[in-house]
Amino acid sequence: MTSTLTPPRTTARPARGGFGRLLHAEWTKFRTVRGWVWSAVGAVLIICLVGLLATAAGNESDPDGGSALPVGPGGEAVNDSFYFVHQKLRGDGSITVSVSSLAGAVTTDPDDSGSGLAPWAKAGVIVKDGLDQGSSYAAMMVTGSHGVRMQYDYTHDRAGMTGAASREAPRWLRLQRTGDTLTGYQSADGAKWTEVGHADLSGLSATPEVGLFVTSPSVEEETGTGTGFAPAVATGTFDRVTLGGRWTGGSWRNDQVGRDAGTSASYSQDAKGGATPSGDGFAVTGAGDIAPVVGGPATSGVRTIENFLVGTFAGLIIMVVVGAGCVTVEYRRGMIGLTLAASPRRGRVLVAKGLVVGSVALAVGVVSAAVMVPFGGRRSEANGFPVLTVPTATELRVIVGTGLLLAAASVFALAVGALLRRSAVAVTMVVVGMVLPYLLATASVLPDGASQWLLRVTPAAGFAIQQSIERYDQVVTVYAPSSGYFPLAPWAGLAVLGAYAAVSFAAAVVLLRRRDA
Amino acid sequence: MKSAGRAEWTKLRTDAGNSWLTLGVVVLTLAAGAAVAMTSRCDATGCGGDPTRLSLTGVLAGQVVVAIVAVLMVGNEYGTGMMHTTLIAVPRRLTVLLSKSAVLTAVTLVTGTVSVLGSLLIGGLVRPGRGFTEEHGFPPLSLTDGATLRAAVGSVLYLVLIGLLSLGTTLVVRNAATAIGIVLALLFVFPILTQVVADPDWQRHLQQIAPMTAGLAVQTTVHTADLPIGPWQGLGVLALWTLGAMTAGGWLLRARDA
Known part of the structure; x- marks a missing residue:
């Protein structure tokens, strides 16, 4: 050049x-x-x-579907819908329960539902700042196929015992509050307890909502053309609900938290959220999830x-x-x-x-x-x-x-x-x-x-x-x-x-x- | 016209880069098509795959090299000042445009046909081993099958149209880098935008006007009724884009000082 x-x-x-x-x-x-x-x-x-x-x-399929997603304590969008048997309890104390079963139903098509349990269906005890969606919480739970878990503030997850809960081998769960610290314990027999983890929930209300919860996300389904998600509900059976420490029992109230939001909080004709007392416990049915929102088909729109x-x-x-x-x-x-x-x-x-x-x-x-x-x-x-x-x-x-x-x-x-x-x-x-x-x-x-x-x-x-x-x-x-x-x-x-x-x-x-x- | 065409052919032939690029069209198309054909599978009847279209995925890669050849045909002349010489030798500017287009079309037709037939051949050899068998509802690949023939011919025409679209665009902007940028944006930004727009109507309309998405509808051999736009109509949309670019380029070539 x-x-x-x-x-x-x-x-x-x-x-x-x-x-x-x-x-x-x-x-x-x-x-x-x-x-x-x-x-x-x-x-x-x-x-x-x-x-x-x-x-x-514009969102034509769901014109008023624009309700903002609840936001968790960490600033991330969360799903927070579940069936809740709860009461307000003041000060330090503990709640203990034994879960003897967790079963589910999946809606495979509009008119039909079969039995099936989401791997991350959850039943357990929870201490939650309030009934507002997105509020801080700590929970001990039995899951569909991931054993006992301690989860808190939506994004944290700690593994406990493996295996499903059954009448012969119930899972015992306990949450204990000391100041702002919630400690989760598990037991196979209700006598020998091991710690699963603890959560520091700074700023937790002096009178949080304490109780039993059940929820179930939708179930992944492989079809010929791709992956779909089918709505599901779960029912957990709780026995021997006991309060300890300074927590003394009042009356339990039943509520669905997060009626419309969430990935799968869709109850069908024969599966609605609810709780029925049974012996010294409850059978609770719920759907939804307490978890961060993720992308993909589980969260369309x-x-x-x-x-x-x-x-x-x-x-x-x-x-x-x-x-x-x-x-x-x-x-x-x-x-x-x-x-x-x-x-x-x-x-x-x-x-x-x-x-x-x-x-x-x-x-x-x-x-x-x-x-x-x-x-x-x-x-x-x-x-x-x-x-x-x-x-x-x-x-x-x-x-x-x-x-x-x-x-x-x-x-x-x-x-x-x-x-x-x-x-x-x-x-x-x-x-x-x-x-x-x-x-x-x-x-x-x-x-x-x-x-x-x-x-x-x-x-x-x-x-x-x-x-x-x-x-x-x-x-x-x-x-x-x-x-x-x-x-x-x-x-x-x-x-x-x-x-x-x-x-x-x-x-x-x-x-x-x-x-x- | 004939000597102008020969001049264009000589210019194209004697730039060493062009033979490499032409070879690049074939190699890239075959390689990308083979890679896709060898990674996709069909495990059951109704898996929804379109083996012909999958075998022709390489056209996605080959088209950009066709675009480069076309852009350089004009862009290089503006870059080096050769355009003056060309226009002095052939003062009728439309003749310049036509001879360039004719040479480009001929070259693309040949390389396109080789690439497309090669891709289909590779696909035909590979796909029975990947589950696209008769038990799963896929007859063996044959050019006598109307849809497959349409996909093959359409893919070659698609490459020709992409080349002419790039040629017209370069005549408008008179700069190779800008022209290739515009062409690539036209091709690739539409499909990405389509993925994000949540409204199904908008999605369909975007797919109907996007030069690449609409143009490549011609490759589809199964479930053509579900396409946002018919196979030939889709290629027609691309032809409209090309016509627009060529008209603007030709008009500016006549109206403007080189």
């Missing part, structure tokens, strides 16, 4: 403040190309516009904050074009000769370009995500779709992560552009490397195993940083790319994309130093 402009290799150090000036020079180049500035602005607008389009539809950021894909393409363009255009115009003459240390030139483009992309991502996350949420709720609330830290991670995602992608594009010196090929490689695997993995074209691998080893792994929904072992749903779950943890996924960018950037620096411009 313009070989006359190629500078001779020189060992002379550039003047003081060399890198600062270089950075300023690169920033000036970027700032004065109108197309790039408009592209950056356009990227913000497009991300928001596409996000608005994604949230524009709920939006997640990454839904509002779907425009990132469009913004990403723009920033990739800018990233690749800002180096390839110099080759096309012969400008690179001048640039390298002015700054003979070639690696630094590329670093300065990367910093400028990366920072612009970071700003584009952060600004648009900071607008769309709260705005999309409000719009979505106004249209009748509840939004899955996440803790503020997660929200911040998604917003900053969107910026980092765009920054990494644009630097990746810049590096590939410098390697190939052909912008169209560079743009295609980066965009296709990031978007096509994502599309194939999430559109249920590929089987799950293949999808998960695609999202582990391709640059598309970086989108994991936008995943706001968490994976919980104690909640059943389809944890697959098609329901919004990435195989890698958010930062690990971003690191994969970062590695692609870093390796190609290093290769670009080496080649730029070796090659003639």
Whole structure:
């Protein structure tokens, strides 16, 4: 190309403040190309516009289904519906019960129900701050097929004894309050007790609701076309309900907590929530769940904050074009000769370009995500779709992560552009490397195993940083790319994309130093 | 017109990058198709799979290389200033457009046919071993089957239309990087948006207008009645997008200074 402009290799150090000036020079180049500035602005607008389009539809199947999901003490959206036999009890004390059976019924089709028990159907004792959904609690329970568990504040789960409860082998459960600490005990015979765990529920009311609960999430069903969830109810039999310590018995009251919310609180004709006294205990029937809300088919009609950021894909393409363009255009115009003459240390030139483009992309991502996350949420709720609330830290991670995602992608594009010196090929490689695997993995074209691998080893792994929904072992749903779950943890996924960018950037620096411009 | 066409063919043929790219179309399509065919399975009757469409998944990857070839055909000329020479040699600008389109169409037809037939061949060899057998309700793959033939011919035409869409887009923006960005956005952002929009009506409408989703409807061989848009109508939607891009590109080529 313009070989006359190629500078001779020189060992002379550039003047003081060399890198600062270089950075300023690169920033000036970027700032004065109108197309790039408009592209950056356009990227913000497009991300928001596409996000608005994604949230524009109203919830027609369930126009008033927009009731917001309850939020747990940790700031996450929760399901909190169960049948509750309870009374208010003051001060420290304990409640002990023996569970002699837990059985269930599953509604397989509208007119028919068969016996079946959800693996995470729950029956046990609970101490709960109040009857409000989302309030703090600690509970000891027998589950459908995961043995005895102590759970508290929705997200915490500790395993106790394994095996199901039966009349011959009942499970004894005890919750003891000491100040703000709730300790859970289990026993096979009511004589020898072992501790399962303890929960610090700071700020627990002086008179919490104490009692027995039963609940059952929906049951996963494999059909020929995919995974569905069928509503289910569970009935637990409690014997020998005893209060200890300063807790002295009053009368028990029966209530359904969370009448309409929840994943599966659907009672059928012959299975309604209720409690009947039996001997010195109760038989309690309930449905719903006390657990964090997860994505996937178990929770249809709920939006997640990454839904509002779907425009990132469009913004990403723009920033990739800018990233690749800002180096390839110099080759096309012969400008690179001048640039390298002015700054003979070639690696630094590329670093300065990367910093400028990366920072612009970071700003584009952060600004648009900071607008769309709260705005999309409000719009979505106004249209009748509840939004899955996440803790503020997660929200911040998604917003900053969107910026980092765009920054990494644009630097990746810049590096590939410098390697190939052909912008169209560079743009295609980066965009296709990031978007096509994502599309194939999430559109249920590929089987799950293949999808998960695609999202582990391709640059598309970086989108994991936008995943706001968490994976919980104690909640059943389809944890697959098609329901919004990435195989890698958010930062690990971003690191994969970062590695692609870093390796190609290093290769670009080496080649730029070796090659003639 | 004939000599203009030959000139375009010479330009395309003598850029070493293009033969690699053309080879890339075939290799990528075959590799991606084979990978999908070898990972998907059908375990029972009514598993809902569409083996022909699965075998042709590689078109998703091949189309982007077709787009690159088309974009570079015009973009490179603007980038290097060659466009001036081209327009001096052939002053009738529509002739330039037509000869470029004709050469691109011919090249895409050939590479597309090779890729699509190869994919179907690989699919035909692989799929009985993956459970797509006659007991599960899938007859052996044959081009004499109307739906399969339609999928094959349609896929080749799809690639041609994607090429022309990219050509038209590049004539509008006169910059290779921007053009490929726009084409990729048109292809990929629609389907991702469709996944997020919760309303089924919106979803269907988006699928009806998206160039890639609608265009690839032509590959479907089972349950065509459930498609948001008919196979040929879908390809027609893509043809409209292409027509739009080509018209805008051609008009601007005539109206603007190079």
